[in-house]
Amino acid sequence: MRLHEFILQRTEQILSAWESFARTVETALPPMNAKGLRNHSEHILRTVAQDMQTHQTESQQITKSLGQGPMAEGDSPAQTHAMTRFVAGFSMDQMVSEYRALRSSVLRLWLAEHRVDDQHDVQDIIRFNEAIDQALVESIATYGEAVENTRQTVLGLLGHDLRSALGAVLMASDLLRKNTNMTDRDLKLAEQINASVRRANQMVEDFESPRVS
Numbered sequence: 001m002r003l004h005e006f007i008l009q010r011t012e013q014i015l016s017a018w019e020s021f022a023r024t025v026e027t028a029l030p031p032m033n034a035k036g037l038r039n040h041s042e043h044i045l046r047t048v049a050q051d052m053q054t055h056q057t058e059s060q061q062i063t064k065s066l067g068q069g070p071m072a073e074g075d076s077p078a079q080t081h082a083m084t085r086f087v088a089g090f091s092m093d094q095m096v097s098e099y100r101a102l103r104s105s106v107l108r109l110w111l112a113e114h115r116v117d118d119q120h121d122v123q124d125i126i127r128f129n130e131a132i133d134q135a136l137v138e139s140i141a142t143y144g145e146a147v148e149n150t151r152q153t154v155l156g157l158l159g160h161d162l163r164s165a166l167g168a169v170l171m172a173s174d175l176l177r178k179n180t181n182m183t184d185r186d187l188k189l190a191e192q193i194n195a196s197v198r199r200a201n202q203m204v205e206d207f208e209s210p211r212v213s
Contacts, residue, residue, distance in 0.1 A: 003124035004052040006110045014140055015041055017105040022098060027089035039084050041102070043077035048131040052124065059128070078135035082142035092143050099136045103129070159204045166204070170197045 007014065015038055021038040085095045106128065116122065176182065176190035 001110075001114060002120065003106075003110055003128055004049040005053075006114070007049040007106060010109060011042060011045055013109060014045060014102070014106055017109070018098070018102055021101040021105075025090060025094045025097070027091075027094070029089035032088060035067075036084075036088065040081040042078040043082060044102075044135055046133065047077050048128065051131040051134070052127040061126075065098070074209045076135075076138050078138040079142040082139035083146060084137075086143055092140065092147075095139060095143060096136065099132060103132050136163065163201065163202050166197050166201050170201070173197060 001009070018041045019034055019037045022039075023031070025167070082095060085098075107125070116125070173190050173194040177187065177194060182190065
């Protein structure tokens with residue numbers, strides 16, 4: 001039995017192994033049910049099997065082996081899976097480990113029933129690994145983008161709140177510096193506060209500067 005045929009015929013067995021592994025992943029959020037653990041795994045498997053059956057030239061194979069395969073138009077199952085895992089509290093390492101477990105499960109189950117004895121089998125394994133790697137690249141890219149978007153949002157909110165507080169302190173320190181009734185010691189303290197607030201304000205601007213790029 002060809003590997004892509006095995007994947008389509010033994011999907012439930014493979015998904016069961018996927019679910020069992022995903023259940024061992026510990027996150028800060030409450031455990032998910034079976035549907036949540038399986039997530040888009042069936043769609044990922046079917047996409048992998050379909051990719052394995054698609055003709056590709058030697059040039060396309062080399063490009064894909066370098067992790068430069070074409071990205072799916074719209075949201076692929078791997079991209080959607082990455083977003084749901086991000087929301088569920090999985091780290092990127094934990095998400096990547098799912099693909100490692102999936103790869104291992106499929107090959108282990110297939111090789112338990114099938115002896116590799118011709119060029120087609122070797123080619124199937126190569127195409128399977130390429131397809132899994134492509135899905136992994138899509139998931140990592142999507143997860144990384146979600147992390148960056150979240151970081152920028154947090155920095156934006158944090159920067160806004162900090163600037164408001166720092167602005168009030170800066171205004172108060174300016175008023176103190178203009179107070180002619182202050183002692184030299186108090187004036188020096190006001191100058192120090194003013195300088196510190198300006199440095200803190202600059203730090204906030206530096207934190208937010210990557211958003212401009």
